[in-house]
Amino acid sequence: MEVEYSDLRIHNAKHQPPKERRGVIMVLPLRKMHVNQKGRIKAVTANGELGRRLRDMGLVPGTDFVIIGRAPLYDPVAIRLKGFTMTLRNKEADYITVDAEK
């Protein structure tokens, strides 16, 4: 089972072209989003440990997600992406800019 990895590089585009979607799109920091709102990650400006943790979880530009809830004191926020659910604090969400659906 030999695989030519060079073949795969062709597909390895950095960002997928945006899908057709309904609704108006606006640029927001993730913190400002409300529950059930969908979005696509535009940029992650965190570096260091936080940046790594976000990337390990798959929060990279181009990722679609939806806000699924907030903790009883409004912070942290729970989001769903790539088939799983994760949480982060509002303070940490400030580093993430998104194209959000209205």
Add this chain to the structure above:
Amino acid sequence: MTIAKQITVAVAGQPNCGKSTMFNAITGAAARVGNYPGITVDRLEGHYLLNGYDIKLIDLPGTYSLTSYSPEEVVARDVIIDERPDAVIDMVDTSALERSLYLAVQFMEIGVPIILGLNMMDELRRKGIRIDSAKLSRLLGIPVVECTARIGLGKRELMEAVVKIGEKSDRTWNPIDISYGHDLDPVLHEMTQKIEAARFMTDRYPARWIAVKYLEDDENIIEHGRRAGALGQELEAMVKKLGEHTEKTLNTYPEAIVADYRYGFINSLLKQGAITREDDLRFDISDKIDLVVTHRLLGPVIMLGVLWLMFYVTFTLGAYPQGWIESGFNFLGALAASQIPEGLLQSLVTKGILDGVGAVLSFTPLILIMFAMLVFLEDLGYMARTAYMLDRVFRVFGLHGASVMSFIMSGGIPGGCAVPGVMCTRTLRSPKERLATLFTAPFMVCGAKTTAYIMLTAAFFARSAAFAMFVIVLVAWSLALIAARILRWTVIKGPSTPFVMELPPYRLPTLRGIAIHTWERLRQFVTKAATVIFGISVIMWLLMTFPQLPENRIHFFDKQREAVRQEVDIRASAENLSAQTSAAILDKGLREIDSRQNETALKYSIAGRVGVGLEPLSKLAGFPWQVNIALLGAFAAKEVFVSTMATAYAMGTVDPKHSSSLSERLARDPAYTTPAIVSLLLFILLYAPCMVTVVAIGRESNWRWALFVLFGSITFAYTLSVIVYQIGSAFV
């Protein structure tokens, strides 16, 4: 019989992927447990025999990635690099395949042969996901096995795949090269060539992998590189220059680009039809459950209920076996007392050894029950929700949401125990928050402290003992939180660990997993802790027994006894008392002398001298020497406070659970002013965890931290007590 050929295989995976379940399914309960250096994750090793091969499995810590920001990741990486296993089984949660492959790709970049275990196949259909594992295998160029770890499905296929790799004669590793785009690739190429030319750390790592790690700003590799030679600095300079370029042109860092391209690589594979799903963002069953379980109002109510139930079950159910063990040891004590002639040996066996070991073993039922429930809640996924709901509150104090479990168990509801409480911190993955929790959780009102509090509140707040107890609990919580805040500003300062955390889907844990985990914890506690505690018990006994009273002082008490006997004889004949009455009077008289002799002996012992010697210091906080000795004794086990106080006040033996006579004695003592009492109550609350807890803290962190907790909390308690007593005395 030929000797089986050995194949070594590491079992890896991201947290919550079912890796441990599969490891247990393959190796059975026969895993050998060791320690990874520097982390509290156990190193499990097991074996599986197949076709004449002895497959040795090593369980790696669960990590999302192989960078080096957590010790778990460094450990996982070092096992691959240094032990060079023949293969890695990478278990993945198939419903989060994209994220899971992020780890798999990093193994492939090191070059170790990997086998992908697609776990949670049973959940896939429910979620509307279809996967073509043959195609995935072809695309990745690695064996892929479909598994459902909780019922052991796929374990044989995994082992067959391992054997297939083991049969290969060619054992060279073939790291894959992923393209990182036209900005990074040329620099990466240049770096790789330089590394190869200089043989820079290439005896340990693949050259291109080293270069990628430099781009990823991997502290561990950069640190090694600095020591390895001059090239290290050159590589750092190259990365710095590249970073300036990407920041200017793309507004991002090389390490972010690396991650983007890794995900891009994974996506390019998945987009070729290996996996199809209806909607990645559709709410799972777990998300629907969370609408209730983490609901604004219902969430906290349910959480309080769960915490209370867990506490209640541990200490109510645990009380029965705990009672049996205690009576067992009481029986042994009585047996020893009847078989061994009165004297030093008897005292050593009953008071030193049996009391010490009995105290340790009586914790085991609590640990067993608590840990079984904790593992259940953790594996179920509920602990992550607790942390999620409480993070906002606990973050203010520099703690983690999951610290609450530790506080409750330690006696946040009075009657807990700091030993299981300290062991709870195991689920806490943030190192600084964890250390702060270990320090402050023992401040809570554990069951042993309550015996002291019941005695003291009965003595001094007789009419409002319950209210006093309530205030003490509130004070315990407040001081624990305040102390944590102070610690996080000073000794363990630094920003809080990011709360970027998975909310794993709710999954019913397997009984076997719970049993193995719980048993392992218990075994470690009993074997490792017991030896240390046994030693400390004997030392405490020595301190409170030696030096013994000199001959002439014993003789003085003997003469008093003789005098009492004569006096009773004279009274008996003069007043014509019955034999029974005179025996009772004699007995009472002798007991009083015994008590006085015990008091004198205690004061004469090393512990007594220390207690008396410390009086000038303790007077500043308002306690007499008797309290000092009792506090010293209570280090062995907090219950000892009451009985040592009784001895020190020449009260004879007092049952800690029925201490009203001692309460009355203290209430009459003018030394105990209100400020002195408040100061004492505060000191008992904070002054030092008992020895069993100190040992547990050492096991959960390290010995340096355990000693810091011990002396740090003594200092904290003393400072507070002195302040309270001095200010209080100035006003009263």
